[in-house]
Amino acid sequence: MKIAAVCQSGLGSSFMIQMNIESVFKEENVETDNIEVTHFDTGGLNATAADYFFLGSDLADQASDLPQDRVIVLKSIIDKAELQEKVNALLDKEGIQHN
Secondary structure, three states: OEEEEEEOOOOHHHHHHHHHHHHHHHHOOOOOOOOEEEEEEHHHOOOOOOOEEEEEHHHHHHHOOOOHHHEEEEOOOOOHHHHHHHHHHHHHHHOOOOO
16 A cells, blocks of 8 residues: 655655654554655656555645545644544554554
8 A cells, every 4th residue: 555645845744744653654554565654746646656546635725636545634723633543544444453
């Protein structure tokens, strides 16, 4: 499974979201051998770039061409509790063990 964190420039915000997703995986004791987390800018938003896309609500319109069941919109990119809730929901959906 490939997860992409996306922001406008592909630098700061997306990298922070990527690190926070990886932190949630660690906290939840998720086996990550078959999970890749990456980050990029909105120019990379296409259905073949990743299985799931995490992005801020300000960029949701730019992901409208993607299958919406693969787009996870964050109301706040700095709210770790929201991110953890959405990562856990994704893990449940994919049947991946976690705490």
